[in-house]
Amino acid sequence: MSMILLIEQLLNGLQSGLMLFLMAAGLTLVFGVMGLINLAHGSLYMVGAFACAGVAAATGSFWLGLAASIAAAAAAGAIVEVAVIRRLYRRDHLDQVLATFALILIFSEGTRWLYGSFPLYLNVPEALSGSVTLPGGIRYSLFRLAIIGAGLAVAVGLFLLIGKTRIGVQVRAGEADREMIAALGVDIRRLYTLVFALGAALAGMAGALVGTIQSVQVGMGEPVLILAFVVIVIGGIGSIKGALIGALLVGLTDTMGRVLLPSVFELFMETSAATSVGAALASMAIYILMALVLIVKPGGLFGARA
Amino acid sequence: MSALLDVEDLHAAYGASQALFGVSLRIEEGQALALMGRNGMGKTTTIACITRMMAASGGRISFAGHDLARLPSHKAARLGLGLVPEGRRAFAGLTVRENLMAAARKGEWTIEKVCDLFPRLAERARQRAETLSGGEQQMLVIGRALMTNPKLLILDEATEGLAPVVRAEIWAAIRELKAQGQSILVVDKSLRELAAVADDCVVLERGRDVWHGPPEALSGELAQRYLGV
Amino acid sequence: MNRAQIVNAALALGLLGFGLVAWAMGETFLVTLATKVAILAIAGAGLNLVLGFGGLVSFGHAAYFGLGGYSAGILAHHALNYTPMFEWPFLFEGTTSMPVIWITAMVIGALAAALIGALSLRTTGVYFIMITLAFGQMIFYFAISWPAYGGEDGLPIYVRNGFPGLNTLDPVQFFGLTCAVLFAVLGLIAMLAHSRFGLALQAARQNRQRLMAVGIRPGGVLLVAFVISGAITALAGALYADLNRFVSPSMLSWHLSGELLVFLILGGTGRLFAPLAGAGLYITLEHLLGGVSDHWQFFFGLLLLGVVLFARGGVIGFLAGGKRHG
Amino acid sequence: MADPILDIRGLSKSFGALKATDDVSLDLRPGEIHALIGPNGAGKSTLIKQISGEIAPDAGEVVLRGRSLAGIDAAGRARMGMARSFQVSSVAPEFTVLQNVVLAAQGASGATFRFFRPVMRDAGLLQTARDCIAQAGLSGREAVPAAELAHGERRKLEIAMALALKPALFLLDEPMAGMGTEGATALGDLLDALRHRAPILLVEHDMDAVFRLSDRVSVLVYGRVIATGTPDEIRTDREVQRVYLGEEA
Amino acid sequence: EPVKVGMITTLSGGGASLGIDTRDGFMLAVEEAGNPELEVVIEDDQRKPEVAVQLSDELIQSEEVDILTGIVWSNLAMAVVPGAVRQGKFYLSTNAAPSQLAGKGCHENYFSVSYQNDNLHEAAGQYATDEGYGSMFIMAPNYPAGQDSLSGFKRFYEGEVASEVYTQLGQTDYAAEIAQIRDSDADALFFFLPGGMGISFMKQWAEAGIDMPVVGPAFSFSQDILPAIGEAAVGVKNTAQWSKDIDNEANAAFVAAFEEKYDRLPSLYAAQGYDTARLILSAMEKAEVSDADAFREAIRAAEFDSLRGKFSFGPNQHPVQDIYVREVISEDGTLTNKIAATAMTDRGDAYAEECKM
Numbered sequence A: 001m002s003m004i005l006l007i008e009q010l011l012n013g014l015q016s017g018l019m020l021f022l023m024a025a026g027l028t029l030v031f032g033v034m035g036l037i038n039l040a041h042g043s044l045y046m047v048g049a050f051a052c053a054g055v056a057a058a059t060g061s062f063w064l065g066l067a068a069s070i071a072a073a074a075a076a077g078a079i080v081e082v083a084v085i086r087r088l089y090r091r092d093h094l095d096q097v098l099a100t101f102a103l104i105l106i107f108s109e110g111t112r113w114l115y116g117s118f119p120l121y122l123n124v125p126e127a128l129s130g131s132v133t134l135p136g137g138i139r140y141s142l143f144r145l146a147i148i149g150a151g152l153a154v155a156v157g158l159f160l161l162i163g164k165t166r167i168g169v170q171v172r173a174g175e176a177d178r179e180m181i182a183a184l185g186v187d188i189r190r191l192y193t194l195v196f197a198l199g200a201a202l203a204g205m206a207g208a209l210v211g212t213i214q215s216v217q218v219g220m221g222e223p224v225l226i227l228a229f230v231v232i233v234i235g236g237i238g239s240i241k242g243a244l245i246g247a248l249l250v251g252l253t254d255t256m257g258r259v260l261l262p263s264v265f266e267l268f269m270e271t272s273a274a275t276s277v278g279a280a281l282a283s284m285a286i287y288i289l290m291a292l293v294l295i296v297k298p299g300g301l302f303g304a305r306a
Numbered sequence B: 001m002s003a004l005l006d007v008e009d010l011h012a013a014y015g016a017s018q019a020l021f022g023v024s025l026r027i028e029e030g031q032a033l034a035l036m037g038r039n040g041m042g043k044t045t046t047i048a049c050i051t052r053m054m055a056a057s058g059g060r061i062s063f064a065g066h067d068l069a070r071l072p073s074h075k076a077a078r079l080g081l082g083l084v085p086e087g088r089r090a091f092a093g094l095t096v097r098e099n100l101m102a103a104a105r106k107g108e109w110t111i112e113k114v115c116d117l118f119p120r121l122a123e124r125a126r127q128r129a130e131t132l133s134g135g136e137q138q139m140l141v142i143g144r145a146l147m148t149n150p151k152l153l154i155l156d157e158a159t160e161g162l163a164p165v166v167r168a169e170i171w172a173a174i175r176e177l178k179a180q181g182q183s184i185l186v187v188d189k190s191l192r193e194l195a196a197v198a199d200d201c202v203v204l205e206r207g208r209d210v211w212h213g214p215p216e217a218l219s220g221e222l223a224q225r226y227l228g229v
Numbered sequence C: 001m002n003r004a005q006i007v008n009a010a011l012a013l014g015l016l017g018f019g020l021v022a023w024a025m026g027e028t029f030l031v032t033l034a035t036k037v038a039i040l041a042i043a044g045a046g047l048n049l050v051l052g053f054g055g056l057v058s059f060g061h062a063a064y065f066g067l068g069g070y071s072a073g074i075l076a077h078h079a080l081n082y083t084p085m086f087e088w089p090f091l092f093e094g095t096t097s098m099p100v101i102w103i104t105a106m107v108i109g110a111l112a113a114a115l116i117g118a119l120s121l122r123t124t125g126v127y128f129i130m131i132t133l134a135f136g137q138m139i140f141y142f143a144i145s146w147p148a149y150g151g152e153d154g155l156p157i158y159v160r161n162g163f164p165g166l167n168t169l170d171p172v173q174f175f176g177l178t179c180a181v182l183f184a185v186l187g188l189i190a191m192l193a194h195s196r197f198g199l200a201l202q203a204a205r206q207n208r209q210r211l212m213a214v215g216i217r218p219g220g221v222l223l224v225a226f227v228i229s230g231a232i233t234a235l236a237g238a239l240y241a242d243l244n245r246f247v248s249p250s251m252l253s254w255h256l257s258g259e260l261l262v263f264l265i266l267g268g269t270g271r272l273f274a275p276l277a278g279a280g281l282y283i284t285l286e287h288l289l290g291g292v293s294d295h296w297q298f299f300f301g302l303l304l305l306g307v308v309l310f311a312r313g314g315v316i317g318f319l320a321g322g323k324r325h326g
Numbered sequence D: 001m002a003d004p005i006l007d008i009r010g011l012s013k014s015f016g017a018l019k020a021t022d023d024v025s026l027d028l029r030p031g032e033i034h035a036l037i038g039p040n041g042a043g044k045s046t047l048i049k050q051i052s053g054e055i056a057p058d059a060g061e062v063v064l065r066g067r068s069l070a071g072i073d074a075a076g077r078a079r080m081g082m083a084r085s086f087q088v089s090s091v092a093p094e095f096t097v098l099q100n101v102v103l104a105a106q107g108a109s110g111a112t113f114r115f116f117r118p119v120m121r122d123a124g125l126l127q128t129a130r131d132c133i134a135q136a137g138l139s140g141r142e143a144v145p146a147a148e149l150a151h152g153e154r155r156k157l158e159i160a161m162a163l164a165l166k167p168a169l170f171l172l173d174e175p176m177a178g179m180g181t182e183g184a185t186a187l188g189d190l191l192d193a194l195r196h197r198a199p200i201l202l203v204e205h206d207m208d209a210v211f212r213l214s215d216r217v218s219v220l221v222y223g224r225v226i227a228t229g230t231p232d233e234i235r236t237d238r239e240v241q242r243v244y245l246g247e248e249a
Numbered sequence E: 001e002p003v004k005v006g007m008i009t010t011l012s013g014g015g016a017s018l019g020i021d022t023r024d025g026f027m028l029a030v031e032e033a034g035n036p037e038l039e040v041v042i043e044d045d046q047r048k049p050e051v052a053v054q055l056s057d058e059l060i061q062s063e064e065v066d067i068l069t070g071i072v073w074s075n076l077a078m079a080v081v082p083g084a085v086r087q088g089k090f091y092l093s094t095n096a097a098p099s100q101l102a103g104k105g106c107h108e109n110y111f112s113v114s115y116q117n118d119n120l121h122e123a124a125g126q127y128a129t130d131e132g133y134g135s136m137f138i139m140a141p142n143y144p145a146g147q148d149s150l151s152g153f154k155r156f157y158e159g160e161v162a163s164e165v166y167t168q169l170g171q172t173d174y175a176a177e178i179a180q181i182r183d184s185d186a187d188a189l190f191f192f193l194p195g196g197m198g199i200s201f202m203k204q205w206a207e208a209g210i211d212m213p214v215v216g217p218a219f220s221f222s223q224d225i226l227p228a229i230g231e232a233a234v235g236v237k238n239t240a241q242w243s244k245d246i247d248n249e250a251n252a253a254f255v256a257a258f259e260e261k262y263d264r265l266p267s268l269y270a271a272q273g274y275d276t277a278r279l280i281l282s283a284m285e286k287a288e289v290s291d292a293d294a295f296r297e298a299i300r301a302a303e304f305d306s307l308r309g310k311f312s313f314g315p316n317q318h319p320v321q322d323i324y325v326r327e328v329i330s331e332d333g334t335l336t337n338k339i340a341a342t343a344m345t346d347r348g349d350a351y352a353e354e355c356k357m
């Protein structure tokens, strides 16, 4: 493999990591900071993508679609929090698992009801289509660069929100002792609704952006859910920095695994078998990575809590 | 003039087991009331009802002219209740500074002022609360309650686990706060210290208020009977 | 009998009664459905031991379920196709005998659980959830891309394996056999829960620091529970393979791990009969709603949501009241 | 003088730049109550944790009855007779009082991997547990779940659990905190009686109790022992008065 | 005597569009025929093998169906078919036709009405050979169907394989693969990425702006997903045994009727469903289903007006048929396929010899 290709693949790995971070950002907030196990995160991602595709098709404007995706997911998030999640904070974590599992079914089937079973069309807007040439002659899709930008912006925003603002502090306090923070005069109920809606909005935005270069269809949120959890746990729950680094690690491991493992096996195997074995191992790579990280650091790379 | 806090015939239960069977108490503006009783008699439960962390099953609570009966606990707190809870309950994952920040509300108490009161906290500002020593945590939660600039400061065993010097300091601080006109509801086991701040005492026994009176009157045989001293 | 015991008895009799009545009425399929409930309840019971009693939320129990399934599938595959499984140190041609398959499945489940458990138990809480998921996913992807036993296409078992003295092809006999296993497993778990080991296990859920301070290492207790749990779930997997006469990687998928969790939570975590109540309710609803509307999953979701919100402590908690582990 | 049961030699532990304990040496002799006092954050709990094996010291060793405990974890040390109470009550909240104490008795018996006999019908364990509950003053509360106990009662439960361990020594971290005057007095009497069964290393801020009960007192400040002596010596020590006792003495 | 058909197909979850088209095509034929003797029970397998098995048990044991059909996916077919045919039921495949069931595992009660899984890939290989592509980059997901796909392609491709890449099942981001493709000096790309994977890949491929011909089996370019890919698909060559513009009366009528009834263009799956129903109806004309041997003969005769024009069964009861190369075009703003060439004529399959029937 040529040097330039290797560099390009490293870039792809970083890029896919940032894309993962964008997909995981909402979950970082809801799961990492509020301490709520929300399996329906992927559904909110899907809601965003469908809202974007629907509005973009109706109005012809991707940007209106993007706005709609944020609004729709935030609204869905707020409704879900008020109607369901709010009743579960005091309960066992496991009740949250069951409730949000039920929400997955409701969202998926509800979306199918509204939009039918066929995948929707959503494509890169005119302004961001095509590619640019990076130094070294690497051609890179403009839209992907936009996704990278969005991922970085969200990372910085979240870092400031959670680490530096009073709201962030209060949310984390609520995670530690909800009853106590309320007894200090903080309206933790409303705060949680807001933060949950914000997390949902981020999921929705990721759904729209990532859905644009992938496919928009019912069930698109499920793989995202697992990946997002993997990213957050590797980084350490509650740490935005951790989530970002976790995402980059996962992105790199996945991409480089796919690219390099088959060639590694080719050294001592016949090509066809090597590609297949290499690919098999590559698909396990991120889970192996996660297991290794947790065995060595049981609280994730930057985890505050165990 | 109506009292700052007026609790009448309070009843409360944990599930099926009743813990309060009619507790009444009043605190006037600027006064300090000591709530006393042996272990398990319902002091903490009474406080939980006042701060609306627990729903009373009967009786009336009014605070600063508001009926607390239907308010959620954050609204009750915003009326001016500042709680130092039993068992500390500092926000474990947050730093000292963040703990204080989380509770802050406008008023004369600021992080700086709290740190003046407890210099230890300034030294440990960036340490996570769960790794603080017990006494440091205790200082932190008192500071945290002050950060809300409360009309009524509620201290549930606030000097538990403090070194004598610090305890003396805290009592001095409490007396000072009192002198500045701060209203206080205090639960503590040290009669001597209580006597020095409290204007009034209420003794609980098995969820009932069995004795009201000034601290001086609670001595000898009475103290033996109600508190086992 | 207290209320919890009455509910438990009703559940046990309900399952048996349902199967037998269905059989008497010639509704063979409903017997099969009841068998499926019983098998999933066994798997759930395995999970319940670590989750309900030990407080370990394993999100990777499909691994043991699937390993049990593949044990049955592979042994039967070799026996049915007359291709020896290995020839050294002795010739082994696979088997279609359930007892042998069960033992194999349980040993393999236990070994896998010992390995995965030993590594995973270094972590706690959500990290434990995710590391168990990670191991589950590794096995899943391995199974998908390993061609020898069908990969993602899976492995059919053309004829259900046999049990001495029974005709397992007769649905009602297989049903009876499964119920017997289920009740034996539940009995075993009840006994474990009340033993010294069970006391330590439940203490480990509540307060590991305290357990250490009384001289008991939580790690060892939890690992033993994890191994027993893996063996039980693998046994269920072997039965499930026989029920479907088919194994595939979907038995190893995280959806299945999730479903087992859902059964337990639905039934009431930590209750002995939670897996039976949860699996029974889930399968029944799925079956009934499936016929009502194309969008049955929507209503199914609403129903599940209703249960979480309004029936605290799951179905059994709702019916029997009181605290868990009472 | 009898050989010490517990001998602590040069224990040091740092958290980052902070020396929580700094070359601490003390011992605990048969039949004595050795009180450990010091300002908040002086390192008392950290010292207890190093003795009980919850955290590993950076340097120094703990010797129990002449045997070094290096490499033995908290559970092992508990089985060798180190009974411990925690500064913040630590019990199994869903268990009843009786179950909690049975658990401790079971731990002491060393046999946990028994899968068949119901533990709550084990007459031996039950007998031990009931005795300990009575001694700690919790009789009548056996069937109450620990989560439902009032604060002071939970402290008593910790004492009962420590008793059930048939200990060689007690490490008690502020057992009187939150007990109430009456409870503290009663607990004091209990400790007074216990010392002859097993010596007690007592961390406590309740000076009445400390001076009434203890045979020796050590004062820990900023991780270092600044004074050890009889209660009277300590009470009158200028330095101790300044940094710890204040005007109370 | 009535014939009861049990249809197990995917109507919910990922991939439901394929099942829905299968069902709609099948039911269109049933309704057109209006034969009161034919009764159809439809069940949703959620794309889960164990659900499919359970449904087949239900259909066989409770509904007592005579014929099963409808499964979209190979792994589900492997779960259901061997058991069903051994219980004396007929299974007519509307889509999935894994190699195991075509070779050693063939069965007299099992028919594939669609193709053998390898067929479309083989045709793509043949087409690549015909086009004179000297070297090809080939790619598929790493699971049995993907592995079969690449070996099917290589069976008829005579050029050189520049690179062979297995992606992950369910992968959604192909930046790394696209970089590899760009870097290779292959003449053309062959890929098999069904469903959402294909949509994602094609969009990203279009964004990358690489100028290389693309060939694939019809699955990523079938009518159900073409709209989601958009203009990016235009010009791509894909292989199929059916196309909307195959010129015969039955096909024209079918396309019109389908569009009329469901307000969308039919896909490959709809056509396969339709043909399967027509095959069953034709057999019912000739034999009673209770006489299994006669009914089997009637099916094997395949005397119905296939949408494909000519259609017959080979010795392993898999189709012998022509396979076309289609090109994606934009027709009045709608994306669809048009036949560009015939890749193979009267193609059976590679496994027929292994079948001892």
Ligand SMILES: Nc1ncnc2c1ncn2[C@@H]1O[C@H](COP(=O)(O)OP(=O)(O)OP(=O)(O)O)[C@@H](O)[C@H]1O
Pocket (backbone or CB within 6 Å): B014, B017, B019, B037, B038, B039, B040, B041, B042, B043, B044, B045, B046, B086, D147, D148, D149, D150, D151, D152, D153, D178, D180
């Ligand atoms: N969470 C709970 N569930 C059930 N009962 C409880 C709970 N908390 C307290 N109780 C019971 O309510 C009664 C009063 O308890 P409370 O905590 O108010 O006492 P207290 O006077 O504050 O005692 P202490 O001095 O020990 O703190 C006790 O009998 C206690 O057992």
Ligand SMILES: Nc1ncnc2c1ncn2[C@@H]1O[C@H](COP(=O)(O)OP(=O)(O)OP(=O)(O)O)[C@@H](O)[C@H]1O
Pocket (backbone or CB within 6 Å): B127, B131, B132, B133, B134, B135, B136, B161, D015, D018, D020, D038, D039, D040, D041, D042, D043, D044, D045, D046, D047, D087
């Ligand atoms: N894990 C940790 N990380 C950082 N600092 C720690 C940690 N644990 C303890 N400390 C610090 O070490 C010092 C000693 O703590 P320790 O709990 O031993 O005090 P203590 O003497 O028991 O005080 P108290 O009487 O208030 O309980 C404190 O300043 C505390 O903040």
Ligand SMILES: [Mg+2]
Pocket (backbone or CB within 6 Å): B043, B044, B045, B086, D151
């Ligand atoms: Mg109290």
Ligand SMILES: [Mg+2]
Pocket (backbone or CB within 6 Å): B133, B134, B135, D044, D045, D046, D087, D173
């Ligand atoms: Mg301490």
